[in-house]
Amino acid sequence: MSTIRALTESLPQERVLGHLVHPVSKTQAVQAVLDQAVTGTPGAYVCLTNVHTTLESRRSPEVRAAVDNAFLSLPDGMPLAWILRHRGHVQTEKVAGIEFIPLLARAGVKAGLRHFFYGGTPGVAHEAGRRLKKLVPEVYVAGALSPPFSEVGAWPLEDLQMELSRTRPHIVWVGLGAPKQEIWMARMSGVLEVPVMIGVGAALDFLAGTKRAAPRVMSRVGLEWLFRLLSEPRRLWRRYLFGNSMFLWLLARERFVGSSSRGKTTRTLPNGTTHSDLMP
Numbered sequence: 001m002s003t004i005r006a007l008t009e010s011l012p013q014e015r016v017l018g019h020l021v022h023p024v025s026k027t028q029a030v031q032a033v034l035d036q037a038v039t040g041t042p043g044a045y046v047c048l049t050n051v052h053t054t055l056e057s058r059r060s061p062e063v064r065a066a067v068d069n070a071f072l073s074l075p076d077g078m079p080l081a082w083i084l085r086h087r088g089h090v091q092t093e094k095v096a097g098i099e100f101i102p103l104l105a106r107a108g109v110k111a112g113l114r115h116f117f118y119g120g121t122p123g124v125a126h127e128a129g130r131r132l133k134k135l136v137p138e139v140y141v142a143g144a145l146s147p148p149f150s151e152v153g154a155w156p157l158e159d160l161q162m163e164l165s166r167t168r169p170h171i172v173w174v175g176l177g178a179p180k181q182e183i184w185m186a187r188m189s190g191v192l193e194v195p196v197m198i199g200v201g202a203a204l205d206f207l208a209g210t211k212r213a214a215p216r217v218m219s220r221v222g223l224e225w226l227f228r229l230l231s232e233p234r235r236l237w238r239r240y241l242f243g244n245s246m247f248l249w250l251l252a253r254e255r256f257v258g259s260s261s262r263g264k265t266t267r268t269l270p271n272g273t274t275h276s277d278l279m280p
Contacts (some may be wrong), residue, residue, distance in 0.1 A: 004044045004071055007035050011072075016083055017250050019054040019064070020073045023089035029074050029100070030107050036071060037170040037195045038111055045185035045197040048076035048097055051225075051247045052239055056179040058250075063179040066186035071196070074100075078222035079247070096224075097203025098213050101173060104198075105132055105139040108170070114142040116167060116194075118160070119175030120204045122146050127208035128173075142167035147176070157191070164192060172197045175204030202228075 011022050011032065024032070036044050047053065047070045057064040067073050074095040075081045084092040105115060115132070117125035125144035133141055143163050164172070172194050174181045181199035188197065205211040213219075214227035229240045 004036060004041055007032055007039075008072060012089060014084055014087060014089065016080055017054055017058060017247075017254060019049065019057045020067050020070070021049050021075055021080060021084065022072050023075065023084035023087070023092040024072075024095075025091045025093045026095055026100070026103060028091070029072065029095050030104050032072060033104060033171070033196055033198070034107055034111065034113075037108065037113055040170070040195050042193045042195055043189045044071035044195060045189050045199070046070060046072045046074065047182050047185075047199055048095060048100075048201070049073045049080060050075075050077035050178075051079055052243055053178045053182065054080070055243055055247060055250075060179065062183055062186075066179075066182040069186060069189075070182075077224070078220070082222070083251075094219075096219065097198075097200030098206045100198070101132060101200065101203060101207060102135045104171070105136040109136065109138045109140075112140065113170040114140045114168060116142050116164065116169035116172045117144040117175070117204060118147070118172055119181070120146055120208065121210075124204055124208045124210055125175070127210070128175075128204045131207055131209065142169045161192065164194060170195050173204065174199045175201055177201050 008022070011024055011028065014021050014023050022029075033046060047067050049067065053063070053067070057067055075084060075092060076094065076096050078094055081092050081094045105113075108115075115129070117129045119125055120128070123146070125146050129141040129144045133139055143166070145160055145163055147160075172192075174185060174197050176184055176199070178199070178201055181201065185197045185199055202211060206213040212231060214224040218224055218227050225240050225244065229236050
């Protein structure tokens with residue numbers, strides 16, 4: 001694990017509402033994953049962080065721990081990218097799964113990286129791999145598998161372990177949806193002999209063509225959430241309408257509390273306790 005950590009020590013880290021994020025460019029993200037995959041050291045996993053996973057990590061200690069122990073937590077959403085740029089990390093770029101998969105596939109061709117797709121409904125993982133080979137003809141897609149419909153902890157691992165042992169992938173693209181995939185990758189990091197697992201959620205469906213990705217224009221201006229809400233209103237209305245509002249409220253509260261605390265001075269009282277007052 002120390003070898004894995006050494007590859008990201010030079011990268012900046014930030015916390016947004018307590019949630020770990022690496023404010024990096026796409027090039028930095030690709031290079032870090034490529035370096036880790038080439039080492040062959042098993043146990044690393046990558047989380048793609050957005051508003052939803054940030055809020056989930058506040059509610060769930062297991063999600064928070066999973067992201068804190070990730071090899072990388074990449075900003076998958078313009079709100080986080082904007083926040084990180086505002087904090088001085090001007091190189092920060094949104095790293096969306098549907099873009100990251102072909103980017104990393106192209107970068108890994110020369111190194112002979114083998115890719116494996118895991119997740120989605122039956123057939124989605126295989127179709128995602130087939131379509132990636134159309135986008136990047138030289139890519140090595142080693143295999144694909146879809147998990148059964150049951151609780152994460154109840155999934156049998158024998159079939160997956162046999163496939164991974166047979167195909168020996170460097171990278172497993174995990175499309176289980178957040179925060180299920182973050183929890184699963186954290187649990188599997190010490191079990192599966194894979195150099196890198198990357199949680200990409202619905203990107204497997206986008207790549208396979210079973211769901212439509214947001215137009216690039218909407219994605220660039222931070223309206224990908226609106227496109228997805230209109231595409232799947234029954235499933236996503238609560239996440240985006242309530243979630244986005246909560247995210248903005250928490251950010252505003254954090255900023256207010258932070259600005260208030262910067263205007264405080266602390267005095268030591270005769271009994272040894274401290275007392276803080278607002279500065280005039």
